Amino acid sequence: MTGLGVRTENLTVRFSGVPALDGLDLRLAPDKIHGLLGRNGSGKSTFAATLAGFRKADDGRVLLDGGDLGDAREPYEDAIVTSRVCLIRESGDLVGSAQVKQVLGLAAALRPYWSEDLAGELLDKFEVPTGKRVQKLSRGKKSALGAVVGLASRAPLTIFDETYLGMDVPTRNLFYDALLADYAEVPRTIVLSTHLVSEVSALLEEVIILDEGRLVTQAPVDSLRGRGASIAGPAALVDELTADLAVLAEQRLGGTKSTTVLGDLDDTLLTKARSAGLEIGPVGLQELFVHLTGSKSAKESNR
Amino acid sequence: MFDDRSPIYLQIAEQIKNDIVTGALAEDEQVMSTNQYATFYRINPATAAKGFAQLVDEGVLYKKRGIGMFVSPNARELLRTGRRDSFFAEVVDPMIREARAIGVPLREVVHHIEKSAAEEPAGTKEAIAGQAEGGAS
Incomplete structure (x- = not known):
């Protein structure tokens, strides 16, 4: 089995006329772990729901291909694609009155690549009681059950939309470990939607950053690490050096200024900055994410 | 373990090099597979693979088809030479700057180093004596 590839063309979804996704054109390469990052209300969940065929595009389309699907198909109302x-959303989308084992039975019937062994192993790990009804489970155990269904389905495109919010830290770590171990064994396309950037970033290969329904950036995650820099020192000098750079944020304290910029700094600039006694520091991914999605001015300069 | 301020594959390569320089990883010893490494450190397998690939390119690791990756027989010497080349610029010069900034006379620094030199085993002495000539150039 191989994972599905995703392509969207001008994908637009509106709620009462207001766009939640606004003309997205992007591709997700198969067999990678993609991080879908954005603030609350950025369109992450709508995007995830549209990929899974839970929702129809108002304009444009989503196409999935590869794996055993062959030619590209739209997921909406296509039983082959949706299987x-x-x-897996935070709620788990589970039937509340059903027992855990019935939930698993249903998933086993619907999912062509279901692994009974993996499901059993994960239920033990997460200590989910199989005889209980779903509605009697704690929030953490419901999330864990969602994670079990999502992983054991071994779906060629697996999307976790904030599935792990209900889990405590040790349980989340169990989830990350289980995800990586099974992904290493059975590679497939995985999308992790989250705003816990620092916690999941090491698991990812690619990131897609959404803001207000639009694409801010899509890049290999390692190329974003170290792509931002902060330059600090006397305000006039900092301004002179950063005049031609993409400025993400500025902070002033008296005569001192710290400016966060995006992009690789060339050697001439670095030498100049060092000889002028300016301090240059790296910017972490989480901070970069905050700057890229935080202020209007930063977004404008990136479009 | 890894931070988000520089590419993780570079941090992985650095960490393995460190293990080789300190002797924690011996020459011709097998290193973890990229999948083992990825699950152990909780990182993406492709990121781990990129770090390992970089070390193969640099000649620090070599591949045995179908078995795995191993530390190159000359890896330790290769890395130590590389680090010696930058030792004075990256370690000693900043130390001298710091000593001057805080008012520690260099004579005291030299005295401190000589005290350590008197206590060190014979092997390291030669390495440093050899380097002193190179470093002065």
Whole structure:
């Protein structure tokens, strides 16, 4: 089995006329772990739901291909495609009155690549009681059950939309470990939607950053690490050096200024900054994410 | 373990080099597979693979088809030479600057170093004596 590739063309979804996704054109390469990052209300969940066929595009379209699907197909109301796409939302989308084992039985019947062994192993790990009804489970155990269904489905496109919010830290770590171990064994396309950037970034290969329904950036995550820099020192000098750079944020304290910029700094600039006694520091991914999605001015300069 | 301020694959390569320089990883010893490494450190397998690939390119690791990756027989010497080349610029010069900034006379620094030199085993002495000539150039 191989994972599905995703392509969206001018994908637009509106709620009462207001766009939640606004003309997205992007591609997700198969067999990678993609991080879908954005603030609350940025369109992450709508995007995830549209990929899974839970929602129809108002304009444009979503196309999935590869794996055993062959030619590109739209997921909406296509039973073959949707059986190969597993979206696990925070609620788990589980039937409350059903027992855990019935939930698993249903998933086993619907999912062509279901692994009974993996499901059993993960239920033990997460200590989910199989005889209980879903509505009697704690929030953490419901999330864990969602994670079990999502992983054991081994769907060629698996999307976790904030699935792990209900979990405590040790349980989340169990989830990350289980995800990586099974992904290493059975590579597939995985999308992790989250705003816990610093916690999941090491798991990712690619990131997609959304803001207000638009694409801010899509890049290999390692290329974003170290892509930002902060330059600090006397305000006039800092301004002179950063005049031609993409400025993400500025902070002033008396005569001192710290400016955060995006992009690789060339050697001439670095030498100049060092000889002028300016301090240059790296910017972490989380901080970069905050700057890229935080202020209007930063967004404008990136479009 | 890894931070988000520089590419993780570079941090992985650095960490493995460190293990080789300190002798924690011996020459011709097998290193973890990229999948083992990825699950152990909780990082993406492709990121781990990129770090390992970089070390193969640099000649620090070599591949045995179907078995795994191993530390190159000359890896330790290769890395130590590389680090010696930058030792004075990256370690000693900043130390001298710091000593001057805080008012520690260099004579005291030299005295401190000589005290350590008197206590060190014979092997390291030669390495440093050899380097002193190179470093002065």
